Amino acid sequence: MQVAGVLQAGQGGQGAVGDVPQGTDVVLRVDGVSQSFGSKRVLHDVNFAIARGQIAALVGPSGSGKSTLLRAILGTHPAMTGSVEMDGKRVVAPSQDCGIVYQRYTLFPFLTALENVAMGPWLHSTNLLERTVLRPFFGNARKRILEEARALLGQVGLAKAADQYPSEMSGGMCQRVAIAQALIMKPKLLLLDEPFGALDEAMREELQEMVLELYAQNLAAKGRGERAPYTIMIVTHELNEAIYVSDRVLGLSQYWRWEEESHAAPPGATIVYDNIAPVFAPGEAFDPMQFRAQRATIRRVVMESEPRFPRHEHVRFWGQVRAGEAQGVLGR
């Protein structure tokens, strides 16, 4: 969606949504989202917007409501207050606009890797009756879908594992297939919910490289003057990973100085950190030490349970974009 003019902020006033520069192609807009479960307030006035082609990392301490926010974006648990819009359309239920890769339960166990990737287009192009009773009449469509799936499986380096079931593959292979399964639907936004959390270090690095490959394709598309194909939001506990694979880090935390906004009780977590992250090319060597300062800031602002900062003090992303500090798809 081409944003004509500056978007209105949520009730917080200085939230990230309000600062989006004119002409930015916004894919996800989270505006004033609050969520409670009974008397427990989980999210409070969450505001941010993600532009097309970005890879944004969301970090936060345990219990900060990252999963709740993700569910609101996915549409399984729509926001009670505020709105989530995907490409200008309000999200009220899960749809093909938003893909998801979870840490666990990533694949359908009764399908092979190839069938898992083909599942989306197969569901999309046929109904239940056609897939079961009338299946012989849809042989050509199925063949075409399987070819498309096979090509995508090849892109994620798993062409040889096409006929393996999820239980026969490693965790890393399953995650690759899951990413291919989501990408084949060409979602406007891909959500990765701690996707590499259960993997060993080597596998994790491989998959981080894969995410950087997707970002490189976004940059190439930008270079050709085309729309970036992949917009990704990745939730992770690992700060190095957040900074390395993304071009932006968002911090969600319940530990902020809410008393200054006249709340009598903790109102819930909100975005307390939103800054650019360095952009890396796939295979580019990096030293985690170079993230040390940013990591320390995130830890201080987002992770520490002693609230020290007002919520907007470290929400600077769109200001940085306007100042030309951003790299990658929003860089100059």
Place this chain on the structure above:
Amino acid sequence: MVLGYALLSHAKRVPNPSYNPADTSPTAAPRTVPNVALPDAAGFRDGLRRVFMPRDVFVEVPQPDGSVVREARKSFFGSWYWTDNVATWGRLFAGLSMGIAAGVVIGMLMGCYTPIEAMLRLPVDFLAKIPPTAMLAVFFVTVGTERELFWAMISFGILPTLIQSVYLGARKDVPQELIDKARTLGASQPDIVGSVILRQTLPVIIESARLCVGPAMVYLIAAEWLVASEGFGYRLRLQGRLNDMSVVYLYLVVLGAAGYAIDVALREVVRRACPWWGK
């Protein structure tokens, strides 16, 4: 088992009242005869002969004058073995098919749709506590004593347990994340039920059906014991009352072998239909 039985049968031979120690002729009665409860090989030969003996079947024979006369002819299709097998397995197959079809449909609906679960859970839990054999009187007055009685005994007997298994499988075995993911891939609610939940719970359904075969046979034999005029239950009751244990044991062997064969066949169905299961 065979050797053990042979030794036991021999050890339990009883004195022959017709035995005459003075009679030394080749046709003299033996000193001991087999125990009636443990017939020997000769007894089994006799039992087999009677089980497979061709008996009368009625055939319609056209006459030169155009009329039709019913004639009795000896045929294998009139033997106990054939008539009892046809009767019992026909009833079992029909009753199981009805029970499984109903159990899968109701279980899936309960597992996938909360209002149906709320409506049926209590009645199903309640019915599951009533032994099907105790319902026999109800079936007598509602469906009569013909084949419908056997179908009702089997299908109502296995239904509550099967519904509970399928319902729990549909509800618990498919993580919510997979359902949400299917929605992001464009699945509608019928797609989710038919292409995700049913497929993922298929091995559970077949396993549950496999475990229902044993109870179904119990209900069927019990019903045949009481009201049938052919079938395994009928023959076991009749021959049991006559102490004709050679036939009883033969029928038990056939029942065991058939039950085992069904078990193996259903395991094979799971292996072929759900190759991902158990890997």
